[in-house]
Amino acid sequence: MFKIFILIIFNLFLIFPSYSNSTNEYNNQENGKSSIRVDLLFGAGYMMWVCTHSGNSCSSAFTITNGTAIEVEKGDTFYVGIAALPRICDFYKVTNSNSLAVISYWGTVFKPNFNIFGDETIQFLNRETTYNLIAGCQQFQGKYNEKY
Amino acid sequence: MKNIKVKSSRRKFIANLAKIAALSSSVSTIKSFGFNSVNALQLPNFPNGIVPYLEKFENWSGEVKARALWTYAPKNSLEILQIVNWAKNNNYKVRPKGKMHNWSPLTIANGIDVSSRVILIDTKPYLNKVKIDKSQFPSKVTAETGISMENLLNALEEQDLGLTVTPAPGELTLGGVLAINGHGSAVAAANENSLSLGHSYGSLSNLIISLTAIVLDNESNKYILKKFERSEPNCQAFLVHLGRAFITEVTLQVGKNQRMRCQSIIGIPASEIFGKEEVSKFSFAKLVEKNGRVEAIWFPFTDKPWIKVWSVTDEQKPKASREVKSPYNYPFSDNLCDELAKMIKTIISGKTSITPQFGKLEYFITAGGLEYNQSFDIWGWSKNVLLYVKPSTLRVTESGYVVLTKRSNIQRVLNEFYTYYNYLIEKYRERSIYPINGPVEIRVTGLEESDDIINTSALPPLLSSLKKNSKYSEWDVGIWLNILTFPGTPYSNEFYMNIEQWIFANYSEPYAAVRVEWSKGWAFERNSVWKNKLFIENQISKSFYSEIAPVSDLELASAIYQKYDPYHIFSSPLIESLKI
Numbered sequence: 001m002f003k004i005f006i007l008i009i010f011n012l013f014l015i016f017p018s019y020s021n022s023t024n025e026y027n028n029q030e031n032g033k034s035s036i037r038v039d040l041l042f043g044a045g046y047m048m049w050v051c052t053h054s055g056n057s058c059s060s061a062f063t064i065t066n067g068t069a070i071e072v073e074k075g076d077t078f079y080v081g082i083a084a085l086p087r088i089c090d091f092y093k094v095t096n097s098n099s100l101a102v103i104s105y106w107g108t109v110f111k112p113n114f115n116i117f118g119d120e121t122i123q124f125l126n127r128e129t130t131y132n133l134i135a136g137c138q139q140f141q142g143k144y145n146e147k148y
Numbered sequence: 149m150k151n152i153k154v155k156s157s158r159r160k161f162i163a164n165l166a167k168i169a170a171l172s173s174s175v176s177t178i179k180s181f182g183f184n185s186v187n188a189l190q191l192p193n194f195p196n197g198i199v200p201y202l203e204k205f206e207n208w209s210g211e212v213k214a215r216a217l218w219t220y221a222p223k224n225s226l227e228i229l230q231i232v233n234w235a236k237n238n239n240y241k242v243r244p245k246g247k248m249h250n251w252s253p254l255t256i257a258n259g260i261d262v263s264s265r266v267i268l269i270d271t272k273p274y275l276n277k278v279k280i281d282k283s284q285f286p287s288k289v290t291a292e293t294g295i296s297m298e299n300l301l302n303a304l305e306e307q308d309l310g311l312t313v314t315p316a317p318g319e320l321t322l323g324g325v326l327a328i329n330g331h332g333s334a335v336a337a338a339n340e341n342s343l344s345l346g347h348s349y350g351s352l353s354n355l356i357i358s359l360t361a362i363v364l365d366n367e368s369n370k371y372i373l374k375k376f377e378r379s380e381p382n383c384q385a386f387l388v389h390l391g392r393a394f395i396t397e398v399t400l401q402v403g404k405n406q407r408m409r410c411q412s413i414i415g416i417p418a419s420e421i422f423g424k425e426e427v428s429k430f431s432f433a434k435l436v437e438k439n440g441r442v443e444a445i446w447f448p449f450t451d452k453p454w455i456k457v458w459s460v461t462d463e464q465k466p467k468a469s470r471e472v473k474s475p476y477n478y479p480f481s482d483n484l485c486d487e488l489a490k491m492i493k494t495i496i497s498g499k500t501s502i503t504p505q506f507g508k509l510e511y512f513i514t515a516g517g518l519e520y521n522q523s524f525d526i527w528g529w530s531k532n533v534l535l536y537v538k539p540s541t542l543r544v545t546e547s548g549y550v551v552l553t554k555r556s557n558i559q560r561v562l563n564e565f566y567t568y569y570n571y572l573i574e575k576y577r578e579r580s581i582y583p584i585n586g587p588v589e590i591r592v593t594g595l596e597e598s599d600d601i602i603n604t605s606a607l608p609p610l611l612s613s614l615k616k617n618s619k620y621s622e623w624d625v626g627i628w629l630n631i632l633t634f635p636g637t638p639y640s641n642e643f644y645m646n647i648e649q650w651i652f653a654n655y656s657e658p659y660a661a662v663r664v665e666w667s668k669g670w671a672f673e674r675n676s677v678w679k680n681k682l683f684i685e686n687q688i689s690k691s692f693y694s695e696i697a698p699v700s701d702l703e704l705a706s707a708i709y710q711k712y713d714p715y716h717i718f719s720s721p722l723i724e725s726l727k728i
Contacts, residue, residue, distance in 0.1 A: 035429040039415025042515035067415055069429065100429055100438065104415050106519055115524040117411045117457060118438075119468060 039067040041106035052078040055138035086129040089137030096121040195230040209545040221270040232371040246321030254391040286346030290399040293323025301531040310405035310530040312347040318535040328667040329612040333591035337440030346403030349594025353387045360397040363712035379605040385708035387609030410533040413455040422566035433559035444590040448507035469527035475535035480517025482538040503582035546632040548665025583643035586632025610701040613663040645672035663691045
């Protein structure tokens with residue numbers, strides 16, 4: 001039990017993605033991109049980040065106190081990673097241009113739920129889980145790039 | 149009481165007492181207020197067969213009360229005529245009574261009693277028939293004005309018909325809603341064409357095709373029923389009449405029922421929702437642009453409003469939505485939890501410093517309730533997502549205004565309001581004063597577009613807050629600003645007065661203009677509401693005046709009322725103060 005606890009702490013604070021781009025980047029031009037915002041609702045106290053560009057460009061970690069917004073293009077796939085054990089990776093596909101969507105996560109770190117406002121703009125693909133914290137969610141990205 | 153002539157014989161007197169005693173609930177009211185039998189006989193020569201009773205009147209927020217007033221529930225329009233003609237001859241006022249879900253004292257003044265010579269006509273029990281005609285496009289519904297909105301919408305739903313605009317409480321009577329240009333929150337979404345289906349984005353009054361009003365017939369000097377078509381100039385004053393008329397029946401244009409989805413968002417900060425246009429893509433205006441139907445409820449001292457976004461969908465239920473088959477799907481907002489009730493008691497007792505915690509608890513209950521009740525994303529027939537306020541919800545008072553402007557100004561209007569509201573709240577907080585303990589509520593609707601009424605040369609409702617200003621044809625939206633608080637909260641009227649002055653000064657032509665929301669709070673003074681004479685004479689009159697029209701809409705409406713009700717049978721002190 002203690003080992004699991006240590007692993008969770010390790011997971012949350014040490015193996016956090018070091019690469020990030022700035023949060024809340026907004027571009028008001030009609031540039032074909034859609035804006036996706038990810039919020040954590042009350043009760044969801046876990047850390048998460050959002051990765052685009054085949055998993056290479058990720059937001060800073062954010063928690064209940066803030067959301068993040070990303071600019072994506074139609075056809076992109078991206079994932080929202082949740083720092084739990086196993087790590088949770090929710091994959092989404094962008095299906096619309098010049099639009100916006102809000103993904104709201106809620107619930108516990110062990111069983112996170114979400115709502116999508118703007119499901120004509122993004123489509124939820126699948127939830128992956130992994131104990132491989134080194135490869136993380138990115139290990140699945142290729143699969144979704146190919147499939148969608 | 150000696151000057152009151154009672155023409156009853158002793159037998160009639162005893163019979164009357166028996167009738168009065170037979171009134172179960174009303175009798176208890178009479179007893180509890182210590183009325184005596186002499187008071188109960190103050191209606192000389194009252195029409196035979198019509199037995200009025202004494203009943204308590206209390207409006208939604210409890211700010212307008214009468215311990216007992218003569219009341220009668222007529223079985224048909226002819227009975228109303230009998231009472232109205234009796235009232236004319238006996239110098240009484242006749243006031244229609246629905247669910248009393250109103251804030252402003254348009255029906256009666258606060259604190260009156262039987263000596264005030266007022267008789268209330270309760271339209272709910274019998275005047276609620278409805279008839280639907282689908283033989284031509286657009287479909288029509290003819291309804292008596294005592295029908296509740298929920299019952300009307302149920303009847304429409306059975307015939308695959310519905311409304312785009314309707315107030316959130318289903319208990320309201322149709323007559324009450326039409327009297328004060330009741331509205332919802334809707335403008336057209338991108339690529340939406342609900343107009344072609346017979347819908348409209350203005351107030352419910354804009355859907356009226358014809359109506360029947362009680363008016364004076366000059367020849368007989370008696371009040372009669374008269375039907376007005378929407379194309380008739382005089383009809384304009386009856387579409388929204390504030391209680392200065394009595395409408396018994398209306399025919400409305402109705403559209404095809406729609407499947408609608410309502411999604412809640414509670415994670416976007418107010419600084420973005422109400423921020424400047426360039427601050428965020430997740431602004432109120434962007435949501436309106438995308439979906440057309442948006443409402444924000446922003447609890448005090450919290451940073452994230454509860455946003456509801458409605459969208460019209462096809463017959464297929466969106467995968468993520470929960471189907472709802474009845475209205476009122478936010479039970480957490482209709483029922484008070486113990487903690488909230490305790491805090492309310494504390495605030496009402498004058499300890500308002502807990503207001504910030506109270507606001508946070510309201511947000512917490514909303515967030516938790518949306519999760520627990522799976523109400524984040526609901527879908528169903530329009531009625532089931534458009535009606536969401538039950539009578540058991542928290543009863544508060546509120547100020548109400550609508551800013552008329554161009555759709556492209558929505559975000560500017562809201563950002564200015566947000567900035568000033570924050571400034572004012574902070575200014576009070578610095579003095580440890582918390583005048584506002586309820587949320588700010590924002591809705592956006594279209595204006596009264598007469599062209600929305602198909603196949604008729606419709607004229608606009610003269611007294612609608614959403615009537616278009618003929619000088620600014622490009623203005624196409626009304627942005628509703630409501631600030632809620634418990635009645636009697638210390639300094640609340642002063643706060644309302646300050647923000648009212650700012651609102652009217654800030655939203656000025658050619659950028660925008662403001663009108664009051666008739667049913668709510670306006671004309672504030674430091675310690676009162678609806679009593680600021682200067683405000684009523686200047687701001688309200690001005691808001692119904694257009695430089696390119698020869699007379700103001702208030703004056704025009706007043707002339708029509710004078711013509712059809714010269715005895716002011718249908719009036720109240722507040723209405724008189726508006727000079728209509």
